Amino acid sequence: EGVLPQEYTALKLKVLEWAPKAAEALKGKIPEDASVFLVPATLRPETMYGQVCCFVGPALTYGIFKASEKEYFVMTERGARNMAHQGIFEKEGVIEKAADVQGSDLIGTLVNAPLSFHPQVRVLPMDTVLATKGTGVVTSVPSDSPDDFAMVTELAKKADFYGIKKEWAELEIFPIIQTPTSDLLAPHLVKKLKISSPKDTKQLLEAKELAYKEGFYQGVLKVGDFKGEKVEIAKPKVREQLIKAGEAFAYSE
Numbered sequence: 001e002g003v004l005p006q007e008y009t010a011l012k013l014k015v016l017e018w019a020p021k022a023a024e025a026l027k028g029k030i031p032e033d034a035s036v037f038l039v040p041a042t043l044r045p046e047t048m049y050g051q052v053c054c055f056v057g058p059a060l061t062y063g064i065f066k067a068s069e070k071e072y073f074v075m076t077e078r079g080a081r082n083m084a085h086q087g088i089f090e091k092e093g094v095i096e097k098a099a100d101v102q103g104s105d106l107i108g109t110l111v112n113a114p115l116s117f118h119p120q121v122r123v124l125p126m127d128t129v130l131a132t133k134g135t136g137v138v139t140s141v142p143s144d145s146p147d148d149f150a151m152v153t154e155l156a157k158k159a160d161f162y163g164i165k166k167e168w169a170e171l172e173i174f175p176i177i178q179t180p181t182s183d184l185l186a187p188h189l190v191k192k193l194k195i196s197s198p199k200d201t202k203q204l205l206e207a208k209e210l211a212y213k214e215g216f217y218q219g220v221l222k223v224g225d226f227k228g229e230k231v232e233i234a235k236p237k238v239r240e241q242l243i244k245a246g247e248a249f250a251y252s253e
């Protein structure tokens, strides 16, 4: 881990309908009047208009942690331990876990994605989600993240293999950010670098670096309240807007 803290935005994706196995695992463990949220950590809050799904690691174990009487968060135990000391939970320093749930059992859960052109998206599997970073939950923006584009492409191609419905991985990918090269930078780079699957690790790393630099320093938002503004300028504004609306919070590690 680096020396400087990484400042993430943790987004609140409210669970609208549990996948059957998750519903079974959680039966009677969460108060009926409470809301549960998946809380992906992102470095690109200005891209949230383009969310098409939310990734979890199928082999990871997640906890459902009590943030307050009315709100519970789904994430890794490690993420919860960090959050407990950042004024995010109602009881500072206290971790209350209501239940455990396997990542694979969350697949298919329907969540609300704040700001997205697709207000309702599904939880889908991604094997490369790290347990050692963020919350272990990753919201997917294939327009601007090469990793996300490679994974949704793979999921749509092999829906049966992954045990999902094909249409869950086929939501339209809208242009969010204009750069000198493209307004769909991640798909453009994936094609250009001939990336054919999420296993093309080396090319994906290169694509990720290119996309991040060009998107951040030369990108202009095409959508939303800060349309026409440079990404550098708009990023903190979108973040503040999400936080003010109660749809996100600051998280660092």
Ligand code: A2H
Binding pocket: 006, 041, 042, 043, 044, 047, 128, 129, 130, 131, 132, 133, 134, 135, 136, 137, 138, 139, 140, 141, 144, 145, 146, 148, 208, 212
């Ligand atoms: B980013 P850094 Cl549009 N495992 O959000 C794997 N990846 C994770 C993760 C985990 N446990 N937790 C967060 N991430 C992803 C948006 C995005 C991101 C875009 C473009 C690039 C990008 C939508 N996905 O990240 O190692 C999250 O994906 C490229 C760096 O802390 C998070 O931001 O620098 C980013 O990695 C954090 O990575």
